[in-house]
Amino acid sequence: MAGAIPFTCFMQPIPPMLEMRGICKTFGTVRANRNIDLTVERGRIVGLLGENGSGKSTLMKVLFGMVRPDAGTVSFNGHALQSHSPGDAIRAGICMIHQHFMLVEAMTVLENVMLGWSRAGTILKSIEIAKLIRTASKEYGLELSPKTRVSELGFGKRQRIEIVKAILRGAQLLILDEPTSNLSPVEVSSLFQVMRAFAAQGRSVVFISHKMGEVLDLCDEVVVLRAGEVTHRGPVQNATRADLARLMVGREISLSHVSETKVRGSELMTIEGLTLIESRPPIDGLSLSLRSGEIFALAGVDGNGQLELIETIAGLRRASKGKIILNGREITPLRPEARVAAGVAYIPVDRANTSLVPDMTVQDNLAFRDFNRPPLRKGIWLDKNAFLTRARTRIQQYQIACPGPQVAAQTLSGGNQQKIVLAREVGRKPTILLAFQPTWGLDPGATRFVLDEILALRDAGAAILYVSSELEEVVMLGDRLGVMFNGRLIGVSNRNELSMAEIGLLMSGDERTLS
Amino acid sequence: MKTVAGKSVPETRAGDSLWRVVNKGSSFNRLALSVLAVLAAFAFTAVPISLSGKNPAVAYWALLRGAFGSVDAITFALNKSTPYILAGVGVAMCFRARIINIGGEGQIAVGGIVSSWIILTFPDLMSSVLIPLALVGAALAGAVWAGLPAMMRLRRGVHEVLSTLMLNFVGTLLVGEVLNGTMGEPGAGFPQSPLFPESGRLPILLPQTDLHSGILLALIAVVSCHFVLWYTPFGFRLRVLGSSSSAAIYAGISLSSTFLSVMLLSGALAGVAGGIEVMGIHYRLIEGFSSGFGFNAVAVALLGALNPLAILPSGLFFGFLEAGSLAMQREVGVPSSLVYVIEGVTMICVLCAMGFIGPRSRS
Ligand SMILES: Nc1ncnc2c1ncn2[C@@H]1O[C@H](COP(=O)(O)OP(=O)(O)OP(=O)(O)O)[C@@H](O)[C@H]1O
Ligand SMILES: [Mg+2]
Numbered sequence: 001m002a003g004a005i006p007f008t009c010f011m012q013p014i015p016p017m018l019e020m021r022g023i024c025k026t027f028g029t030v031r032a033n034r035n036i037d038l039t040v041e042r043g044r045i046v047g048l049l050g051e052n053g054s055g056k057s058t059l060m061k062v063l064f065g066m067v068r069p070d071a072g073t074v075s076f077n078g079h080a081l082q083s084h085s086p087g088d089a090i091r092a093g094i095c096m097i098h099q100h101f102m103l104v105e106a107m108t109v110l111e112n113v114m115l116g117w118s119r120a121g122t123i124l125k126s127i128e129i130a131k132l133i134r135t136a137s138k139e140y141g142l143e144l145s146p147k148t149r150v151s152e153l154g155f156g157k158r159q160r161i162e163i164v165k166a167i168l169r170g171a172q173l174l175i176l177d178e179p180t181s182n183l184s185p186v187e188v189s190s191l192f193q194v195m196r197a198f199a200a201q202g203r204s205v206v207f208i209s210h211k212m213g214e215v216l217d218l219c220d221e222v223v224v225l226r227a228g229e230v231t232h233r234g235p236v237q238n239a240t241r242a243d244l245a246r247l248m249v250g251r252e253i254s255l256s257h258v259s260e261t262k263v264r265g266s267e268l269m270t271i272e273g274l275t276l277i278e279s280r281p282p283i284d285g286l287s288l289s290l291r292s293g294e295i296f297a298l299a300g301v302d303g304n305g306q307l308e309l310i311e312t313i314a315g316l317r318r319a320s321k322g323k324i325i326l327n328g329r330e331i332t333p334l335r336p337e338a339r340v341a342a343g344v345a346y347i348p349v350d351r352a353n354t355s356l357v358p359d360m361t362v363q364d365n366l367a368f369r370d371f372n373r374p375p376l377r378k379g380i381w382l383d384k385n386a387f388l389t390r391a392r393t394r395i396q397q398y399q400i401a402c403p404g405p406q407v408a409a410q411t412l413s414g415g416n417q418q419k420i421v422l423a424r425e426v427g428r429k430p431t432i433l434l435a436f437q438p439t440w441g442l443d444p445g446a447t448r449f450v451l452d453e454i455l456a457l458r459d460a461g462a463a464i465l466y467v468s469s470e471l472e473e474v475v476m477l478g479d480r481l482g483v484m485f486n487g488r489l490i491g492v493s494n495r496n497e498l499s500m501a502e503i504g505l506l507m508s509g510d511e512r513t514l515s
Numbered sequence: 516m517k518t519v520a521g522k523s524v525p526e527t528r529a530g531d532s533l534w535r536v537v538n539k540g541s542s543f544n545r546l547a548l549s550v551l552a553v554l555a556a557f558a559f560t561a562v563p564i565s566l567s568g569k570n571p572a573v574a575y576w577a578l579l580r581g582a583f584g585s586v587d588a589i590t591f592a593l594n595k596s597t598p599y600i601l602a603g604v605g606v607a608m609c610f611r612a613r614i615i616n617i618g619g620e621g622q623i624a625v626g627g628i629v630s631s632w633i634i635l636t637f638p639d640l641m642s643s644v645l646i647p648l649a650l651v652g653a654a655l656a657g658a659v660w661a662g663l664p665a666m667m668r669l670r671r672g673v674h675e676v677l678s679t680l681m682l683n684f685v686g687t688l689l690v691g692e693v694l695n696g697t698m699g700e701p702g703a704g705f706p707q708s709p710l711f712p713e714s715g716r717l718p719i720l721l722p723q724t725d726l727h728s729g730i731l732l733a734l735i736a737v738v739s740c741h742f743v744l745w746y747t748p749f750g751f752r753l754r755v756l757g758s759s760s761s762a763a764i765y766a767g768i769s770l771s772s773t774f775l776s777v778m779l780l781s782g783a784l785a786g787v788a789g790g791i792e793v794m795g796i797h798y799r800l801i802e803g804f805s806s807g808f809g810f811n812a813v814a815v816a817l818l819g820a821l822n823p824l825a826i827l828p829s830g831l832f833f834g835f836l837e838a839g840s841l842a843m844q845r846e847v848g849v850p851s852s853l854v855y856v857i858e859g860v861t862m863i864c865v866l867c868a869m870g871f872i873g874p875r876s877r878s
Pocket of ligand 2: 056057058177413414415
């Protein structure tokens with residue numbers, strides 16, 4: 001309509017909430033962001049998709065003022081943000097929840113919320129802020145008690161702290177970098193409710209995720225990055241998972257075809273009467289056996305004893321009672337190093353601190369569970385050539401995107417960091433693989449690749465204990481499965497014996513289906 | 516205009532490009548920054564020198580001559596650097612593993628006591644036996660002095676900062692104690708031991724100078740620690756432990772044995788530093804012979820970015836600065852406390868410059 005044009009000229013056009021224009025960022029030779037434009041309107045939830053290393057986190061760090069762009073402009077609510085710090089971003093109304101949380105573990109929820117917040121006062125107004133936390137958690141259905149120490153909380157709760165922090169600080173725009181990677185289904189849906197409520201108030205969300213289903217469910221529109229460039233933007237309506245996956249990778253990705261195990265051999269590992277008094281919840285007399293050539297999938301809501309169980313098998317925790325027998329040999333007294341040598345591999349869930357040493361090189365990270373044995377150790381020396389050769393092979397095999405084996409692991413994208421861990425643990429060809437959410441943060445292509453590797457390991461006769469809070473994965477992968485609830489192992493059954501709904505009930509502790 | 520991703524974009528602001536240059540942290544930039552920092556420190560210290568009524572230019576000229584002006588000056592400074600390098604490299608190894616050993620002062624002191632005791636007890640041994648024996652004794656003494664806090668930490672959870680600090684007082688006061696008792700020189704009127712026999716003195720490297728062979732030991736220590744840190748499983752353990760203790764547990768590293776070993780190592784190095792000081796400089800045990808060495812060693816380690824090879828220039832820097840400052844004090848009459856001011860201010864400037872460059876790394 002031609003007549004409408006002069007009319008709009010009279011109106012002050014409302015600028016979109018966020019406008020990023022021509023953002024470029026190069027790290028050494030890696031062009032992480034190439035001339036990216038991103039617009040976010042008020043009240044919208046925008047999904048940011050892309051393969052591992054495509055530049056999503058970098059773009060968001062530019063927005064949040066953690067990374068300085070080589071070129072480009074950011075304007076927020078009509079004001080330009082230039083050479084800003086995260087503090088400036090927060091004051092402008094932008095909050096970011098990182099791939100790896102940034103909370104002080106030794107402090108309480110309340111203290112973490114007050115940290116760096118001017119409103120908490122020079123002399124801290126603890127009581128007032130605690131009240132605010134309680135109100136906000138009630139309003140948004142985020143149950144949190146201000147006095148708990150962060151170190152006692154699981155991933156889901158930790159994330160709530162970050163969200164409450166953002167809400168209390170009056171965030172207009174919330175950036176969530178892979179927020180659901182470690183959440184149980186219930187936690188995910190409660191997070192989504194909060195996000196929708198947030199958007200309904202005219203605030204906006206940028207949501208980064210590798211899970212197509214979630215993006216379809218939550219987002220209004222998507223922006224897809226590939227190798228640092230925007231390759232697609234558009235509404236989510238009518239798109240399918242396959243569409244999104246194709247847009248990300250540029251080719252069709254078939255879902256992993258998981259065949260049932262062909263070789264279910266003898267018992268490789270037996271756990272008898274394992275007891276952990278000090279863990280929370282305590283584990284009392286747990287028994288489990290893993291057979292050669294099978295995947296035992298362990299479902300359960302985070303914090304029901306899965307972590308304690310798997311750490312005990314890996315040797316990072318001491319059992320108060322009970323035996324772990326591997327191939328007829330008791331390994332209960334063995335230290336973690338000796339268990340690795342005996343063929344036990346372990347992929348921990350905590351990437352920020354445990355499974356990876358961020359400030360050491362990729363090469364050292366690929367070696368740091370085997371450095372004390374040949375071929376990496378030669379006499380009293382470390383064989384640096386062996387380090388390098390191994391790193392080169394693994395980087396190639398697992399397609400770890402990095403400038404070389406000598407860069408610090410923390411410069412890699414989240415998904416590529418996870419690939420280092422996988423390459424180290426799976427690449428060793430273990431007889432037992434303990435995997436705690438190993439596909440965390442991987443794009444669909446990489447997920448596919450990792451699952452295929454794990455299946456190949458299984459078919460070669462290894463036993464795999466696969467812990468995940470994602471029902472779909474558990475049901476798809478497990479040749480046998482079980483549920484951890486409150487420190488107990490329940491509902492151990494074969495593939496297809498239990499329906500998803502039944503497993504869901506077991507995860508919430510409802511055991512009626514079993515009788 | 517420059518081209519990024521095939522399109523031209525406006526040049527970023529000058530401040531940004533400086534930021535990038537600094538962030539690159541190439542070794543050239545590091546060097547340039549360190550030099551700048553040292554110059555800045557001298558500029559700052561010019562103020563108190565002027566306030567004390569002296570001409571800073573004259574003072575600094577004296578400092579320069581005092582450090583490099585003659586063979587004697589240089590050898591004096593090298594001797595000064597030796598204990599700093601030895602103890603500093605030990606401190607660096609501990610700090611790498613995030614173990615805060617600030618007990619160098621005490622460890623040096625007991626190293627001095629034990630080596631003196633060995634030399635004075637067995638004066639008739641050949642020097643080829645006596646000197647190694649005294650050095651081993653010093654190393655053991657230092658190791659024990661560092662092992663005590665390590666055991667307290669492992670057994671009782673007493674933090675090493677507290678225990679190493681406290682043992683400094685015990686160690687240094689012990690020197691006075693033995694000198695006033697059994698090891699003192701009768702009738703000297705000053706707390707010192709009798710002079711060591713020839714066989715208990717470190718050989719001189721350069722004839723006609725005071726340069727003793729301790730600097731060689733310091734060199735060996737630096738190079739060995741370099742290889743230990745970067746090329747052995749033990750060094751690997753230290754580095755993992757320093758980065759994350761939960762990753763260290765995951766890697767199968769025993770926290771307690773690593774903790775104990777690196778404390779013993781650094782204690783031994785500090786002990787040797789003490790032994791060298793009495794056997795190479797004073798030829799006797801003197802009260803306060805090592806005053807401030809342990810704390811300077813911490814500064815040296817930090818200045819060397821906890822990197823063994825970099826401890827060498829860093830220790831030399833402190834040694835030469837101190838030698839020069841002493842000369843400045845002698846010749847120009849600048850108050851002696853200003854020597855410490857210069858050291859402190861330089862340290863702060865250099866550390867600030869290093870903070871610019873970012874986290875410590877190998878290069
Ligand atoms: N500080 C850094 N130094 C060097 N390179 C970096 C740095 N940060 C990111 N990169 C590189 O930039 C690229 C983009 O990384 P980014 O973290 O933005 O990816 P991403 O899209 O978030 O991937 P993921 O899905 O794996 O988290 C990667 O190749 C990464 O190696
Ligand atoms: Mg990322």
